[in-house]
Amino acid sequence: MKQLMQGNAAAARGLYEAGCRVASSYPGTPSTEITEEAAKYDEIYCEWAPNEKVAMETAFGAALAGRRSFCGMKHVGLNVAADPLFTVSYTGINAGMVICVADDPGMHSSQNEQDSRHYARAAKIPMLEPSDSQEALNFFKNAYEISEEFDVPVIVKMCTRVAHSQSLVEVGEREDEIEVPYEKNISKYVMMPGNAIKRHPIIEERMRKLKIYSDFSKMNRFEDGKSNKIGIITSSTCYQYVKEACGDLYPVFKIGMIWPMPDEKIKEFAKSVVRLVIVEELDPFIEDYCKSLGLKCEGKELFPIEGELNQNIIAQKLVHTKTTGKKLDENIPARPPMMCAGCPHRGLFYTLSKNKCTVLGDIGCYILGAVAPLSAMDMTLCMGASVSALHGFNKAIHGREGDMKVVAVIGDSTFMHSGMTGLANIAYNQSNSVVIILDNSITGMTGHQQNPTTGYNIKGDPAGKIDLESLCKAMGFNRVRVVDPYNLKECEDALKEELAAGEASVIISRRPCALLKYVKHNPPLTVNKEKCVGCKSCMKIGCPALSIKDKQAHVDATLCVGCGVCEQLCKFEAFESTSKEAK
Amino acid sequence: MTKNIMIVGVGGQGSVLASKLLGHLLTAQGFDVKVSEVHGMSQRGGSVVTYVRYGERVYSPIIDKGEADFIVSFEILETARWLEYLKPDGQIVTSTQQIDPMPVLIGAMPYPENLLDKIKATGVKVDALDCLKLAEEAGSSKAVNLVLLGRLSHYFNDIADEAWQEAINSCVPPKFIELNKKAFELGKNS
Numbered sequence: 001m002k003q004l005m006q007g008n009a010a011a012a013r014g015l016y017e018a019g020c021r022v023a024s025s026y027p028g029t030p031s032t033e034i035t036e037e038a039a040k041y042d043e044i045y046c047e048w049a050p051n052e053k054v055a056m057e058t059a060f061g062a063a064l065a066g067r068r069s070f071c072g073m074k075h076v077g078l079n080v081a082a083d084p085l086f087t088v089s090y091t092g093i094n095a096g097m098v099i100c101v102a103d104d105p106g107m108h109s110s111q112n113e114q115d116s117r118h119y120a121r122a123a124k125i126p127m128l129e130p131s132d133s134q135e136a137l138n139f140f141k142n143a144y145e146i147s148e149e150f151d152v153p154v155i156v157k158m159c160t161r162v163a164h165s166q167s168l169v170e171v172g173e174r175e176d177e178i179e180v181p182y183e184k185n186i187s188k189y190v191m192m193p194g195n196a197i198k199r200h201p202i203i204e205e206r207m208r209k210l211k212i213y214s215d216f217s218k219m220n221r222f223e224d225g226k227s228n229k230i231g232i233i234t235s236s237t238c239y240q241y242v243k244e245a246c247g248d249l250y251p252v253f254k255i256g257m258i259w260p261m262p263d264e265k266i267k268e269f270a271k272s273v274v275r276l277v278i279v280e281e282l283d284p285f286i287e288d289y290c291k292s293l294g295l296k297c298e299g300k301e302l303f304p305i306e307g308e309l310n311q312n313i314i315a316q317k318l319v320h321t322k323t324t325g326k327k328l329d330e331n332i333p334a335r336p337p338m339m340c341a342g343c344p345h346r347g348l349f350y351t352l353s354k355n356k357c358t359v360l361g362d363i364g365c366y367i368l369g370a371v372a373p374l375s376a377m378d379m380t381l382c383m384g385a386s387v388s389a390l391h392g393f394n395k396a397i398h399g400r401e402g403d404m405k406v407v408a409v410i411g412d413s414t415f416m417h418s419g420m421t422g423l424a425n426i427a428y429n430q431s432n433s434v435v436i437i438l439d440n441s442i443t444g445m446t447g448h449q450q451n452p453t454t455g456y457n458i459k460g461d462p463a464g465k466i467d468l469e470s471l472c473k474a475m476g477f478n479r480v481r482v483v484d485p486y487n488l489k490e491c492e493d494a495l496k497e498e499l500a501a502g503e504a505s506v507i508i509s510r511r512p513c514a515l516l517k518y519v520k521h522n523p524p525l526t527v528n529k530e531k532c533v534g535c536k537s538c539m540k541i542g543c544p545a546l547s548i549k550d551k552q553a554h555v556d557a558t559l560c561v562g563c564g565v566c567e568q569l570c571k572f573e574a575f576e577s578t579s580k581e582a583k
Numbered sequence: 584m585t586k587n588i589m590i591v592g593v594g595g596q597g598s599v600l601a602s603k604l605l606g607h608l609l610t611a612q613g614f615d616v617k618v619s620e621v622h623g624m625s626q627r628g629g630s631v632v633t634y635v636r637y638g639e640r641v642y643s644p645i646i647d648k649g650e651a652d653f654i655v656s657f658e659i660l661e662t663a664r665w666l667e668y669l670k671p672d673g674q675i676v677t678s679t680q681q682i683d684p685m686p687v688l689i690g691a692m693p694y695p696e697n698l699l700d701k702i703k704a705t706g707v708k709v710d711a712l713d714c715l716k717l718a719e720e721a722g723s724s725k726a727v728n729l730v731l732l733g734r735l736s737h738y739f740n741d742i743a744d745e746a747w748q749e750a751i752n753s754c755v756p757p758k759f760i761e762l763n764k765k766a767f768e769l770g771k772n773s
Binding site for chain 1: 593594606607610615616617618619620621622627628629630641642643644645647648649650651660661663664666667668669670671673683684685686687688689690691692693694695698701702705706707724
């Protein structure tokens with residue numbers, strides 16, 4: 001019987017059925033659930049690696065050892081893993097290796113809108129693009145076959161709407177695991193120039209063979225239409241939008257193997273239609289390719305390069321219909337995401353805001369520190385950039401703008417991912433930098449994944465635990481101190497002292513995420529109406545549990561976890577604990 | 584003919600269970616079903632939307648403006664925000680709960696007044712009820728999702744009550760089944 005399954009869960013099922021042995025990934029929306037779901041199958045060894053580069057190299061090592069392997073990441077994660085990617089293309093693999101990259105058109109939870117299809121072309125690696133959950137499952141299995149037949153890792157490219165949509169899936173049985181004996185092969189696996197030079201022509205020949213494979217692959221298929229006035233080439237979730245908008249009106253060439261593309265099939269299709277239209281999200285990848293084949297086609301002049309497409313956008317251009325609804329003539333306040341009530345980051349960001357610090361930020365929940373009223377962030381770029389950029393910032397202004405209070409903030413998981421190397425640069429090249437590690441004992445934004453500092457692995461079992469204090473001290477930091485972000489005075493004292501210290505330092509702001517199941521909450525606070533004067537001092541922290549009602553502070557008891565940060569801002573002692581003993 | 588249900592609310596209100604339950608229910612009825620939600624950043628107290636589509640053959644996993652047959656909403660401001668997605672003859676099932684977004688909390692903007700009346704004045708069909716109160720009556724403020732689904736079940740004459748009960752049994756952790764069934768009944772019979 002068919003079951004409703006999320007694209008990422010179906011991808012994990014594909015790994016299971018294909019006999020995958022080792023999966024190593026770093027969490028990143030919208031790719032995270034593939035590895036989380038895979039970890040539910042005892043037959044697959046799964047882990048969270050410290051970053052995507054490590055994950056890909058781990059997967060490569062497993063493939064080299066002769067077992068089918070996997071690594072998964074979001075689009076920007078592939079940038080981190082690009083170094084091994086380009087050379088594993090040269091070495092090839094021993095047993096099958098599949099890489100999943102999940103793009104995020106529309107930037108639901110990302111810092112850019114890059115189109116990862118370019119990587120397949122640049123690294124000369126085949127790429128498959130499923131359009132729903134069943135295809136995700138099937139394509140993962142196909143990917144291993146291609147990987148082993150052509151001695152190459154294969155990328156499966158997902159996007160938010162494939163990864164996070166559920167559709168009906170027919171599951172199969174697990175294949176027997178492949179065990180390829182490892183054999184030493186220096187000319188294939190040791191990529192010194194003399195060997196790599198000999199590998200390059202092999203890679204080019206492989207791409208020629210893959211092109212023929214693509215031309216015969218069932219993953220690339222024609223679908224008939226009633227009128228050949230328009231013929232549509234599309235892939236991924238856009239295929240679903242096209243079918244929704246046009247039904248069987250126009251013939252469709254659906255591309256499942258996006259690299260290398262099936263030249264002959266594309267040319268054949270183009271000949272059979274009057275207007276050739278390319279429907280794809282983000283960059284004109286298929287469109288430019290068709291043009292390089294000398295084909296006349298339309299694409300980005302019809303559909304935007306930015307954001308997601310949908311059936312309505314396509315229908316407007318190709319079948320000239322448009323659905324609209326009734327809009328309310330009302331100024332509706334936005335509802336952006338915000339730090340949760342009791343979030344341990346809040347107290348620290350309030351301290352930075354109060355002290356008018358320039359804050360170089362990083363990737364994680366704490367990016368919400370940039371939102372009003374805290375507005376305590378000046379920059380975020382990519383994983384780890386806070387620490388490295390702080391070093392550069394301080395080297396540039398050193399001694400000239402002595403009043404500037406510049407700090408870096410980085411989460412525990414992000415620090416392990418790529419903050420450590422930036423910290424090494426501070427220790428080595430000696431900038432007077434204050435790095436604040438926001439240690440909430442979890443990878444928060446992606447939905448609570450363990451990391452090397454938490455002491456637990458992906459299954460929640462005890463694992464190695466890296467001690468941040470010892471690590472920073474071992475790197476050469478004399479000044480390493482821990483503060484409780486619920487204690488505003490402690491935070492402020494530490495910040496002022498470290499900024500004045502005259503040498504580099506690390507402040508670890510430590511308290512577990514308020515949403516973690518094991519975290520015990522205090523009872524909600526109440527407001528003593530006799531004492532509250534309505535000065536709004538407590539509103540400076542942007543807590544969702546606090547509002548002003550009838551000119552006095554009001555606590556939403558369903559949200560408040562009794563963290564007591566607001567209490568410390570009140571000069572009139574208007575906040576009261578309903579149960580003091582619980583503290 | 585494909586039917587479209589949008590579930591809208593504030594991150595953390597329980598739309599994930601609501602969509603899971605609907606997905607299970609409609610799959611068991613033999614429909615082709617697609618459910619689409621967004622994870623990650625928006626879940627941190629932001630505006631969230633889930634699409635549920637079902638019919639003989641469903642292609643797109645998402646719903647665009649003017650396409651929703653139903654908007655099931657946990658919060659009245661969110662009902663207003665997503666109103667444009669409703670078909671002209673679509674049905675709204677909404678909780679009357681108000682949750683202040685950050686611009687309102689910090690006093691930068693007011694929470695719009697009389698929103699329910701303004702929504703009704705556009706001529707759309709609105710079924711509004713105090714789901715939070717009913718959920719608390721059932722035993723937990725977290726059961727708003729089941730109150731809403733109970734109310735929504737009114738509009739699905741072809742689906743027997745037993746099918747809803749089976750979906751609850753399958754999707755809800757055992758120790759919360761009774762509570763959720765009570766919430767469902769309260770929503771249905773209110």
